[in-house]
Structures are given as structure tokens and as C-alpha cells.
Amino acid sequence: MAANKIVPSRTALFLLDLQVMYAKMDPSFDALMTHTASVVKAARSKGITIAHCRVAFTESEVANVPDTNPTFSQLQNDPSRAAMLNVNSSEAAFHPAVAPEDGDIVVRKNRVGPFFNAPQDVHAIFQGRGIDTLLLGGVSTGGAVAATVVQASDLDYRLFVVEDSCADPSKETHEFLMKFFAKRATVIKSEELKTLIK
Secondary structure, eight states, X not given: OOTTOBOGGGEEEEEEOOBHHHHHHOHHHHHHHHHHHHHHHHHHHTTOEEEEEEEOBOHHHXXXXXXXXXXXXXXXXOHHHHHHTBTTOSTTSBOGGGOXXXXXXXXXXXXXXXXXXXXSOHHHHHHHTTOOEEEEEEEOIIIIIHHHHHHHHHTTOEEEEEEEEEEOSOHHHHHHHHHHHTTTSEXXXXXXXXXXXX
């Protein structure tokens, strides 16, 4: 198989943290999520699996985050943020423009990246569907997307980062990371998808 060709039956468009709370925090994130809906539609029409991942916690998951984790241990002392990230919170829900449909993979995570310390074995879910290629999009480029590129690369996935389906509060961070990702992934624009699908 050519390294730059995408086989739909072996591929998932893996969307990270496209959630209501992030769209409310940054108007550019809201615009990105609306734009990504067209990428989802195009991928779905070609038979690519759509996978959605959000960061959300049960109360017991919050309580079990060790104080060695600087990102999420603070939830134990910040009730309003913990409530926003609660698994049943409307803020933690997927953005309506990219809400899951029947047959999509839907997972949660309790850390920045999706593959470790998650409520489910995301790698096993992908393996069970024969998926070895991931198209990545999400927010933020310097958070969930960067963590997923590193983790998925170490798990031997073929990776494509859809640049215009990723965003970061810092334009400089986003641009730097797209260059960095090229060491582990193929960075593409969404309009290139149709030419890459085998």
C-alpha cells in the first residue's frame, strides 16, 4: 500500500475534544467545529469510520486522579470546572455540528491523550474494527492532538493530521506543531482527502 494512500475500510477520522465548552471558550474553535462537519460528511461518504473522543469524568474518576497529574488533579479543588467536565454535563457534550451518528465509535478520555488511563481501551476498539490508519482533527493542537500524534505513532498507526480540522489558541503553537507532526504523520488539508483515498 502506498504510504500516502488511505484505505477507507482501515481508516478512522478520529476527532478530539470537539465539545460545547471549547466552542464557547474560543470563537475560532466554534468555527473549526462547523467546518469539520463537512470533513466528517466527506469521510463518511467514502466509507471511513468516524470516531469521536471527548474529555469527561465521572465523580469517582475525578477523585482517583493522582496529585502528580497537574492538568486534572486540580478538578478535585475546583467544583465548577469539575461540574463542567462531568460526563453528564451539557458543556462536556459533543458540539452539535459534529455529533456522533449510529455506527460511529464514541469514547471518553480522562487525560490529555486518548490511549492511556482512559475508561475504555481505545486501541483495542480500533484493532477490533481493523483500523490501522487515523485521520486526526481536534482541539487543541498543542493538547489533545499533540498527545494523540505521539501516542498513536508509538502504537504504530499510520497517521494523517488534517491541519484545517485542528486549532490552538496560539497560532504560533499550531504552526510549529504542524511542522513537528510531519516527523510522525502526514499533514494534509481537508480538500486533499479525496485524492488520497484509494
